[in-house]
Amino acid sequence: MILPARLGLAVALCGALALHAQQKAITNPVAGDPAAIREGASLFRGNCSPCHGLNARGGGRGPDLTAGRWVHGSSDAEIFHTITHGVPGTEMPANDFEDSETWAILAYIRSLTPAKTENVSGDRVAGEKIFWQTAGCSTCHMVHGRGGVLGPDLSRVGGARSVPYLIESIREPSKELTSGTLDPNNHYGIPLMYDTVTVVTAGGEKIAGVVKNEDTFSIQLMDTHQQLQFFLKKDLQQVSHERKSLMPAYSEDMLKPAQLKDLVAYLESLREE
Amino acid sequence: MRRAIAWLALLLCAGAQAQVTYQRLVGADQEPQNWLTYSGGYSGWRYSRLDQINAGNASRLAMKWTFQVADLGQFETTPLVVDGVLYGTGQNDRAFALDARTGRPIWRYQRNLPEKLQPCCGMVNRGFAILGNRLFMATLDGHVVALDTRTGNLVWDVKAADSKAAYVFTVAPLVVKNEVIVGISGGEYGVRGFVAAYDAETGKQRWRFDTVPGPGEPGHESWAGDSWKTGGAPAWITGSYDPELNLVYWPTGNPSPSGYGGERAGDNLYSNSMLALDADSGKLKWYFQFTPHDLYDYDATQVPVLVDEDWEGRPRKLLLQANRNGFLYVLDRTDGKFLQATAFGKVTWAKSIAADGRPVLDPEVMPNATGQRVCPGALGLTNWYSPSYSPDSKLLYVATSDECDIFTSLPQNYRVGHDFLGSVYVPDPVVRPTGALKALDPATGAAKWEFKYFSNPNGGVLSTRGGVVFAGESDGNFIALDGRTGKDLWNIQLGAAIYSTAITYQLDGKQYVVIPAGSALFAFAVMPD
Numbered sequence: 061m062i063l064p065a066r067l068g069l070a071v072a073l074c075g076a077l078a079l080h081a082q083q084k085a086i087t088n089p090v091a092g093d094p095a096a097i098r099e100g101a102s103l104f105r106g107n108c109s110p111c112h113g114l115n116a117r118g119g120g121r122g123p124d125l126t127a128g129r130w131v132h133g134s135s136d137a138e139i140f141h142t143i144t145h146g147v148p149g150t151e152m153p154a155n156d157f158e159d160s161e162t163w164a165i166l167a168y169i170r171s172l173t174p175a176k177t178e179n180v181s182g183d184r185v186a187g188e189k190i191f192w193q194t195a196g197c198s199t200c201h202m203v204h205g206r207g208g209v210l211g212p213d214l215s216r217v218g219g220a221r222s223v224p225y226l227i228e229s230i231r232e233p234s235k236e237l238t239s240g241t242l243d244p245n246n247h248y249g250i251p252l253m254y255d256t257v258t259v260v261t262a263g264g265e266k267i268a269g270v271v272k273n274e275d276t277f278s279i280q281l282m283d284t285h286q287q288l289q290f291f292l293k294k295d296l297q298q299v300s301h302e303r304k305s306l307m308p309a310y311s312e313d314m315l316k317p318a319q320l321k322d323l324v325a326y327l328e329s330l331r332e333e
Numbered sequence: 334m335r336r337a338i339a340w341l342a343l344l345l346c347a348g349a350q351a352q353v354t355y356q357r358l359v360g361a362d363q364e365p366q367n368w369l370t371y372s373g374g375y376s377g378w379r380y381s382r383l384d385q386i387n388a389g390n391a392s393r394l395a396m397k398w399t400f401q402v403a404d405l406g407q408f409e410t411t412p413l414v415v416d417g418v419l420y421g422t423g424q425n426d427r428a429f430a431l432d433a434r435t436g437r438p439i440w441r442y443q444r445n446l447p448e449k450l451q452p453c454c455g456m457v458n459r460g461f462a463i464l465g466n467r468l469f470m471a472t473l474d475g476h477v478v479a480l481d482t483r484t485g486n487l488v489w490d491v492k493a494a495d496s497k498a499a500y501v502f503t504v505a506p507l508v509v510k511n512e513v514i515v516g517i518s519g520g521e522y523g524v525r526g527f528v529a530a531y532d533a534e535t536g537k538q539r540w541r542f543d544t545v546p547g548p549g550e551p552g553h554e555s556w557a558g559d560s561w562k563t564g565g566a567p568a569w570i571t572g573s574y575d576p577e578l579n580l581v582y583w584p585t586g587n588p589s590p591s592g593y594g595g596e597r598a599g600d601n602l603y604s605n606s607m608l609a610l611d612a613d614s615g616k617l618k619w620y621f622q623f624t625p626h627d628l629y630d631y632d633a634t635q636v637p638v639l640v641d642e643d644w645e646g647r648p649r650k651l652l653l654q655a656n657r658n659g660f661l662y663v664l665d666r667t668d669g670k671f672l673q674a675t676a677f678g679k680v681t682w683a684k685s686i687a688a689d690g691r692p693v694l695d696p697e698v699m700p701n702a703t704g705q706r707v708c709p710g711a712l713g714l715t716n717w718y719s720p721s722y723s724p725d726s727k728l729l730y731v732a733t734s735d736e737c738d739i740f741t742s743l744p745q746n747y748r749v750g751h752d753f754l755g756s757v758y759v760p761d762p763v764v765r766p767t768g769a770l771k772a773l774d775p776a777t778g779a780a781k782w783e784f785k786y787f788s789n790p791n792g793g794v795l796s797t798r799g800g801v802v803f804a805g806e807s808d809g810n811f812i813a814l815d816g817r818t819g820k821d822l823w824n825i826q827l828g829a830a831i832y833s834t835a836i837t838y839q840l841d842g843k844q845y846v847v848i849p850a851g852s853a854l855f856a857f858a859v860m861p862d
Contacts, residue, residue, distance in 0.1 A: 102745045105757040245829035275808035276787045
């Protein structure tokens with residue numbers, strides 16, 4: 061289209077000022093297109109699923125993308141930018157897709173059934189008290205530099221995990237174990253899990269803890285007293301992995317439904333600052 | 334006069350030192366002080382007659398030197414050692430020559446690569462081939478180059494394929510007579526695979542065998558529609574060679590897209606196959622396809638092991654391959670006749686291998702859109718890392734990956750230079766993958782012993798007349814085991830995953846073992862009592 065000269069000038073002048081606004085206004089040209097969604101699913105599985113999980117519901121490293129929480133912007137243009145440029149200061153890398161591929165991935169993500177949005181009706185302040193006092197969560201978990209070191213740091217858990225995931229992690233912590241160490245030298249490596257390991261020393265002492273690292277000849281764990289313990293396997297009688305979390309399952313007896321709501325409200329509030 | 338003769342002798346020695354002839358390559362096993370080809374010899378054994386390091390003294394192994402490549406990524410090279418000089422390649426197509434006694438570099442080479450390249454699995458190179466005073470390297474940007482052994486200077490450089498369409502080389506070439514044989518990578522990007530030979534003197538292409546037959550060629554009918562154009566069947570691991578039969582045995586990889594077969598109905602020849610090619614013409618003498626119409630990424634890119642042994646009462650020229658699909662195959666290498674296949678670990682994708690060598694599939698475990706658990710996983714029960722055959726123990730040592738994966742399958746549009754996978758696999762979330770080093774009896778397929786690894790491996794096996802087998806783990810341990818029993822003799826933590834297989838050589842009466850790990854080469858020898 062050829063613009064009339066004066067109008068063209070006006071467009072040029074406004075262009076620079078409007079750039080940011082335009083970026084926000086750009087929308088996915090293939091939104092809802094079944095072919096694009098199929099292609100996006102395939103690209104997602106090949107490129108994104110290692111961190112965000114096979115169905116985008118969160119993996120060991122990347123957040124649940126169906127949770128409806130877009131920490132770095134929720135518009136099409138903003139998510140496009142996040143995918144192509146990555147997020148500095150996090151593990152999210154820049155990606156070298158063609159634009160049409162990035163849009164296809166976005167079409168796929170938007171096509172997913174959103175995670176059930178539970179009503180986070182709890183009292184955040186009451187939840188904070190449960191976390192730090194009543195339920196003893198902080199014995200093992202750290203938030204912003206305070207708390208224990210046996211379990212994962214939860215300083216940003218609200219931005220990374222959906223409410224149903226948080227509830228499941230409290231009620232049934234062994235259902236899906238959190239990933240631990242991933243060896244950056246090992247391209248095909250599988251991260252270790254936050255699972256419970258018990259070793260029996262030559263002298264018969266049983267020591268339980270969370271495994272920090274392990275190989276054919278040695279094991280490094282953090283015991284339940286939050287002390288690091290290192291062993292050569294040849295010095296041990298036994299090493300057993302229990303494939304379950306050390307965290308107690310908080311049943312309704314231990315944490316009433318109302319208390320759970322409060323706790324989730326607190327956890328949900330923990331975001332990037 | 335005597336002095337003149339002495340000088341002449343010295344000159345001749347110096348000349349002989351620099352020249353690796355084809356005859357020397359044929360007789361590589363006769364000079365175990367050197368390591369002359371990728372697998373240590375044409376038979377693909379990765380075995381050495383050196384015996385200074387043995388089960389009695391391996392516990393006294395200690396580091397002699399280290400060489401840092403100064404680059405990151407997987408270090409997959411197999412160095413060559415010729416008369417005191419070690420030649421290796423590194424990440425991003427670096428290369429170097431070292432004093433094999435001290436590890437001090439003599440020269441370094443760094444190829445200036447284009448910005449965007451598409452190797453599936455890292456900016457890797459698996460090593461040189463050598464002939465005369467030239468080293469041959471196949472590069473990530475699709476070229477084959479010759480470097481001068483003495484300087485690292487470029488002698489010739491030919492473009493073999495278009496890296497913009499994701500044709501890349503990672504393979505260590507194989508020199509046969511005066512030709513340099515290479516195979517392409519790119520099975521994750523819908524390339525059309527090939528094996529090609531180049532004149533060692535000039536770089537001129539001598540022959541090329543397309544691993545996906547074009548219209549009018551036998552095997553073309555095994556591809557539906559136009560699927561052959563993006564059919565994959567790359568050829569990214571170094572083959573073996575039988576000088577008597579003049580046949581090059583070159584294995585091929587997965588059909589593309591690896592995870593979805595809906596648009597490539599048929600057997601998809603010659604993906605996942607062993608090719609027997611005439612070394613002079615590149616003509617196909619026979620082929621054997623291990624995994625027809627693959628849906629699991631079961632590349633057959635494992636080094637073929639050539640063994641002459643009695644089979645059912647008569648001497649036979651055999652080809653052994655512990656295949657990524659989980660079966661140890663025995664073929665007659667004169668005609669490709671299938672003799673036997675035995676599972677050497679957990680296999681669920683096929684119920685068995687029939688008498689004609691074809692798998693008996695289990696329809697219950699076909700990949701689908703939501704995911705199907707299949708063993709072995711996509712990384713295979715073993716993979717490209719070298720096996721080793723010892724003529725002393727008559728065992729085939731194989732590093733195995735005990736992993737099952739959830740395979741999903743979805744159609745995907747082909748785009749030049751882009752991933753073409755047909756969806757993906759994820760490791761079984763319940764059972765953590767592990768690995769092992771297994772000593773297999775080729776006659777029965779049974780494991781005589783196995784040494785368990787905590788994690789699944791990316792490194793292969795070296796065996797020696799000293800009765801020691803060396804292997805590298807992905808958790809960074811370099812280990813020495815007793816080849817007869819699997820007993821752990823010695824191990825050392827090298828601080829990074831090992832993606833290659835050890836070599837050995839002897840210099841000044843001392844046997845060295847060299848292994849790459851992380852960004853460094855490590856050399857070990859036995860310390861005095």
